[in-house]
Each structure stands twice: as C-alpha cells, then as structure tokens.
Amino acid sequence: KIDTLLFTGGNSKNGPEYFFRRKLKEYSLSLKLVSNKVPRIHTFQLPENGRTVKTVSLIAPSGAANRAVGSLSAYKKMKDKFPEKTTVDFRVEQYRPFF
Structure with missing residues (x-):
C-alpha cells in the first residue's frame, strides 16, 4: 500500500507533480x-476507500535547482550558521526524513 508519493522539481510545468495534479483533476x-514550508506537503483521499495519501515536493537534485535552493530562507539560515555547508547538504537534510 502506498502512503507517500515523493516528487522532485516542485510543480513546474512538465514535472511529475504537475502531471500528477492534472491526472487528479480528471478524477x-x-x-x-x-505544509507550505519546503518541502511542501499535501494530501488527497482515494475515493474508493477514503484512504489518505501524502505527497511531498522535494527540491530537484539537479544542478539547475541550485538557484532555487540558494534563494530559500531555510538555506540562507543554514548557510549563516554553517558556512561550510552546500546546496547538496541542504538537499540531503531535506530528503533524509523521507528516505
């Protein structure tokens, strides 16, 4: 049974979460x-049994996402406290609770 779906890349057009939301609308x-705090967390209920499924929007692991990570207040706070940490460290901390 699936309890949680993990998406990377947010709700950007052509990303997996974007297509998933479109599919949900069809039903x-x-x-x-x-939670609107990164990582964003949503839920939805399956109509056939009322079971709740959680979705988690993680920042993409790509290098292009470094710009997005760099602009997050949580990343800036981490960087102020631990200047040696990188965007990869931030992602590891973000992914850890879900893997």
Whole structure:
C-alpha cells in the first residue's frame, strides 16, 4: 500500500507533480495543503476507500535547482550558521526524513 508519493522539481510545468495534479483533476480530486514550508506537503483521499495519501515536493537534485535552493530562507539560515555547508547538504537534510 502506498502512503507517500515523493516528487522532485516542485510543480513546474512538465514535472511529475504537475502531471500528477492534472491526472487528479480528471478524477475531480485535488491536493490539500498540509505544509507550505519546503518541502511542501499535501494530501488527497482515494475515493474508493477514503484512504489518505501524502505527497511531498522535494527540491530537484539537479544542478539547475541550485538557484532555487540558494534563494530559500531555510538555506540562507543554514548557510549563516554553517558556512561550510552546500546546496547538496541542504538537499540531503531535506530528503533524509523521507528516505
């Protein structure tokens, strides 16, 4: 049984979360926001049994996402406290609770 879906890259066009949301709409379902803090967490309910599934939007592991990471206040706070840490370290800390 699937309890949690992990997406990388946020809800950007052509990303997996974007296509998943489009598919949910086809079934008149939508995601309910649980946490707007990165990583963003949503839930939705399966209509056939009412089971709740959580979705987690993680920052993409690509180098292109470094710009997005660098602009996050959580990353800036981490960097102020631990100047030696990098965007990769930030992602590792973000991914850790889910893997």
